[in-house]
Amino acid sequence: MSLHPDFLRLPIAHRGLHSAGVPENSLAAFTAAIEAGYGIELDIQPAADGTPMVFHDYDLLRMSDDEGYITDMDLDDLAEIRLADTEETIPTLADTLRLVAGRVPLLIEIKDQDGRLGTSIGEVHNQVASLLEAYEGPVAVMSFNPNTVEAFGKAAPDIARGLTTAAFSKDDWPMLDDETREKLSRIEDFGRAGVSFISHHQVDLANEAVTDLKSKGVPVLTWTVRSAAEEAEARKVADGITFEDYRP
Template identity: 55%
Template structure:
């Protein structure tokens, strides 16, 4: 089950990042720890399949380099820095070593199939391998339920959830319409053994969200960017993933 701290300690979106402190960096993790907040991070695979803490599929926005992160060789990747700082692209193991159980860590594994389908590759197993023996509050989620099913098979002791939203066509054009409807209805929740969702703040009036909370599911909300948005989200959600301000705590 989900550690109760995930429902009581606000969670920084990609760490407590700010100008000069890049998202998903070790510096952003340190800042979150110092402030006493939880940390949400994103996982993409490196060229050898090693889990890296990085949001985008392409390198350009965060490093200025061209190409896809999964297709970049290790030597090139080691030389890249985030958003003009001295911060490197961290591995998940480096992130875990830094956090060391001091604050809750919410890990989102990015979809590798392109359509939230079953082609998840080795990434869920590699994340499970990295988490083996980790002593601290941790949970894993993904927009792709297949990713979570594969991860849970590899690490049945780690709480899992689904990252969820309305799955509109504009943002999810590669997902077949019928599958978008299933995802928007959070139809896979029970099948993957989820204990929580992290739901888009703009879709919290989805009746399925209310029904899940009534049934005992943990309800988080993303991405909150002001105190007013936080107050609105907390009418339904128990906790928030936030950025750009200091959440109530």
Template identity: 50%
Template sequence: MTPELPRAFLDVPIAHRALHDITQGRPENSRAAIRAAIKAGYGIEIDLQLTADGQAMVFHDYDMTRLTGQPGPIRRLTAAEAEAVSLLHSDSEGIPTLAEVLNMVAGQVPLLVEIKDQDGGMGTDVGALEEAAAAMLSAYDGPLAIMSFNPNSTAAMARLMPDVPRGIVTSAYERSNWPLSQAVRDHLRDIPDFDRVQASFISHEWHDLNRPRVQELKARGVPILCWTIRSPEQEAEARKVADNVTFEGYLAAHSA
């Protein structure tokens, strides 16, 4: 049976990569951004990447240059080495492990965990990051949901953690934004894997929310989250379809 997405994920706006703001010394997916989101009462979305020694780290990019100034893929570092790499625009803060972030959040706000595609082409070569994540998440006590752009990753989490709600991150898959083959983009765009992977929800690219397939899922009662909202005006437009928003660059309003 597919687990339901807890109501908390629909009631509380979700801070994209936590409540980051580099002007305030809070890089994305950082401890400082996570603390700020908790203090403000927002849900938190984080990203996971895998290290050379099979540990789940809270980090978005495959290559570390943009976020640390140090070139090269995080996959080539051990967890200890990654923790020692300082994030740009921080007070010498290193890359956090998933275990540390779980201890920080500790159920205080909803936690939405995105597992980054490890196949490289949204294919079936997945498993190591999902297993590392499940090992840490299995003992977590608090509102939790897991998602991935790669439906095969979502399916793996359904096997590993059948009681935790999981979703597919979905998109218009425009060619200019996705270094994938046309066949893969055309396949993923229509979200055909939703039932196969026993997904509980989707998180869709906000400006594509009027897509018929999204409307069809909504009519079925599937919760619709969206990404990434960057202004109150975008939020107002997105909420005509979406049940909740993932936001950055402004402070989303809490429900009355």
């Protein structure tokens, strides 16, 4: 399934259009993005029962006063969590789909459940696939873990899927061995994972693997652009941007 052209036409708000008083990955941030006419990027972590929750981190501490892990908590407990000292709560993916309702493109990143971008990927990709069966509107799913993307493709072959990619430096990815980091940085799993696009770190767009894919007509998105100057540089290679901290 190819990437909908709206992902290239519209800038994509990273974790929604968040700002002071409007937390990332919240329904308020998604509403703000829709009202501004931007696409939305969001992250998925599973709750204890496997329900796809819209949340970036593995633990809750950065976004709340709770020191727990999201995968250890049930829906009732998660409903009590308040994000960044606001009244916003952690939305489910189902809540988010009802809110967005196809009005803007929705880029869904399933966070790695393995810890080493390996094969222990859990079941959350199947839950995401199930929820998207009846969704109408531009949507795409991606992950840093090629195994997650490949498995999602088997569960939902008609939904566009991509790889989230980067240079995979040792400083940023200390849990990976050198061989794995080098393989991922060369995007060698592009064919195996059956993807139609990549979303690559904006500081590494000169990567030969990126330019090779672009020369073959593969759409290249980039993350995370944080200024007009960064955007101008990124667009020399990237077809679409994921942004925050400014408005394109």
